[in-house]
Amino acid sequence: MNSILNRSDDSPTVDERHLMFDDLEKLGRILVETGDVAHSFIQGADNMDVTCRDFSAFDPSRPIPGQGRGALDALRAAKEEILPLLAASIGPRYLGFVTGGTTPAALVGDWLASAIDQNATGPEGSANAAVEEQVINWLCELGGVPSDTFDGVLTTGATVSNLLGLVAARQWCGEQVGVNVDADGASVLPDLEIFAASPHASMVKDLSIAGIGRNSFTKVATKPGSEETDIADLKAKLVASDARAKIIIASAGTVNATDFDNLDVIADLCRDFGAWLHVDAAFGFFTALDDRRAHLTKGIARADSITSDGHKWLNVPYDCGIFLTRHISVLETCCRAFAPYLDTKADGNSYINRGVENSRRFRALPLWMAMTAYGRDGIASIIRANCDQAANLAAWIRTHEKLELLSEPKLNVTMFASRGTDDENRALLQRINETGKVFLTPTVYGGRFGFRAAFSNWRTRDEDLVVVKQAIQTAL
Numbered sequence: 001m002n003s004i005l006n007r008s009d010d011s012p013t014v015d016e017r018h019l020m021f022d023d024l025e026k027l028g029r030i031l032v033e034t035g036d037v038a039h040s041f042i043q044g045a046d047n048m049d050v051t052c053r054d055f056s057a058f059d060p061s062r063p064i065p066g067q068g069r070g071a072l073d074a075l076r077a078a079k080e081e082i083l084p085l086l087a088a089s090i091g092p093r094y095l096g097f098v099t100g101g102t103t104p105a106a107l108v109g110d111w112l113a114s115a116i117d118q119n120a121t122g123p124e125g126s127a128n129a130a131v132e133e134q135v136i137n138w139l140c141e142l143g144g145v146p147s148d149t150f151d152g153v154l155t156t157g158a159t160v161s162n163l164l165g166l167v168a169a170r171q172w173c174g175e176q177v178g179v180n181v182d183a184d185g186a187s188v189l190p191d192l193e194i195f196a197a198s199p200h201a202s203m204v205k206d207l208s209i210a211g212i213g214r215n216s217f218t219k220v221a222t223k224p225g226s227e228e229t230d231i232a233d234l235k236a237k238l239v240a241s242d243a244r245a246k247i248i249i250a251s252a253g254t255v256n257a258t259d260f261d262n263l264d265v266i267a268d269l270c271r272d273f274g275a276w277l278h279v280d281a282a283f284g285f286f287t288a289l290d291d292r293r294a295h296l297t298k299g300i301a302r303a304d305s306i307t308s309d310g311h312k313w314l315n316v317p318y319d320c321g322i323f324l325t326r327h328i329s330v331l332e333t334c335c336r337a338f339a340p341y342l343d344t345k346a347d348g349n350s351y352i353n354r355g356v357e358n359s360r361r362f363r364a365l366p367l368w369m370a371m372t373a374y375g376r377d378g379i380a381s382i383i384r385a386n387c388d389q390a391a392n393l394a395a396w397i398r399t400h401e402k403l404e405l406l407s408e409p410k411l412n413v414t415m416f417a418s419r420g421t422d423d424e425n426r427a428l429l430q431r432i433n434e435t436g437k438v439f440l441t442p443t444v445y446g447g448r449f450g451f452r453a454a455f456s457n458w459r460t461r462d463e464d465l466v467v468v469k470q471a472i473q474t475a476l
């Protein structure tokens with residue numbers, strides 16, 4: 001073994017790369033064994049506890065080993081020490097947040113993306129940028145927006161896509177009044193006003209990151225008992241505004257009540273008041289694939305920018321966000337990264353100039369694999385099935401003597417609570433999750449504490465709903 005422990009300063013340098021070269025020689029076996037470990041985790045997610053409630057066995061403070069033992073040994077350690085402590089978030093009864101699973105083709109695409117390890121910056125000597133371009137076009141088709149008008153970029157998630165929406169909108173607003181925020185900073189546009197009724201928490205965070213301020217938006221009223229923008233209030237606030245620069249943030253699928261704004265009417269207001277329309281459609285974008293609900297996103301093609309996600313309802317692995325805009329050159333103004341060493345003069349889209357990151361994962365590949373493997377119809381069937389499941393759970397709750405819906409589900413989320421107090425509901429949520437059969441997350445809606453069951457996983461089947469209902473019943 002040509003490695004040395006407790007090396008003194010003058011000891012010879014040791015080349016530990018032999019471990020890596022040994023691993024390279026047996027890479028075929030390593031990949032097969034990794035496939036086996038992954039496969040049993042994925043299969044096991046049907047039956048394992050949905051969340052791990054005690055991971056104290058894992059010691060985050062353990063020091064890094066001086067000497068490694070190679071990939072197979074590390075794989076065994078991960079299998080024994082880490083995998084048993086994880087959540088079955090890939091499985092069918094993890095209904096927390098808005099958590100997509102991973103279709104087999106998307107998983108394989110993601111593995112390939114790691115194996116071939118492209119830095120998906122642009123078209124220099126690799127087709128990765130062309131693949132991203134095709135994937136963006138396909139995503140436009142799925143969401144029902146014209147791909148000859150919209151262009152975009154893949155991001156790490158909807159949070160960053162919302163940030164890009166804000167930054168591009170602010171730049172465009174500045175250009176309308178003859179100032180250049182990109183060059184001269186936000187202070188040259190002091191009279192920017194942002195209007196939002198139900199901005200997602202990520203958008204509020206982005207207001208802070210963009211230097212606008214998380215409290216610096218005009219809160220528009222929502223319709224009674226809903227998260228949908230109250231159009232009369234929005235109009236009144238636009239009329240009252242003397243800001244020269246305006247951004248309206250609308251929702252196509254709010255995270256609790258899955259409400260959709262009337263995008264057509266809001267687009268008319270944007271036209272009349274010279275405002276940029278950003279639509280947060282993190283998961284709602286794909287509603288267009290369910291012909292029973294496609295009307296909900298009507299008008300989305302009139303947006304200036306749209307946020308969506310791959311790692312939610314498209315069921316590709318984390319992380320994968322989507323940003324689309326009809327003003328790609330404005331986005332490129334804000335995000336361009338120029339240096340002589342980056343100036344390769346290659347033809348094609350340079351994604352380095354469209355987002356936050358310079359170095360980027362080849363996120364287009366898992367999307368491409370998923371869309372190639374299952375097509376538009378396959379993806380549509382996930383959307384339809386999950387909406388049916390949310391409706392099925394809601395129907396059971398509606399007739400349950402101890403439970404009540406907090407709102408009627410329009411899409412894939414069922415929000416409910418017991419008829420008890422908030423404290424009783426907090427305890428009930430804990431008991432439901434402690435069954436290990438399902439994972440729900442909390443919310444507050446209409447001033448009440450409740451639970452969200454968000455159906456976003458292609459693997460959820462009717463028999464899972466039976467288990468979910470049993471778990472809730474047991475915990476009551």
Ligand SMILES: Cc1ncc(COP(=O)(O)O)c(C=O)c1O
Nearest residue numbers: 098157158159200202255282309
């Ligand atoms: C409407 C909406 N916007 C934005 C986000 C943030 O998404 P991400 O976690 O992918 O950044 C979410 C997450 O649930 C969401 O539901």
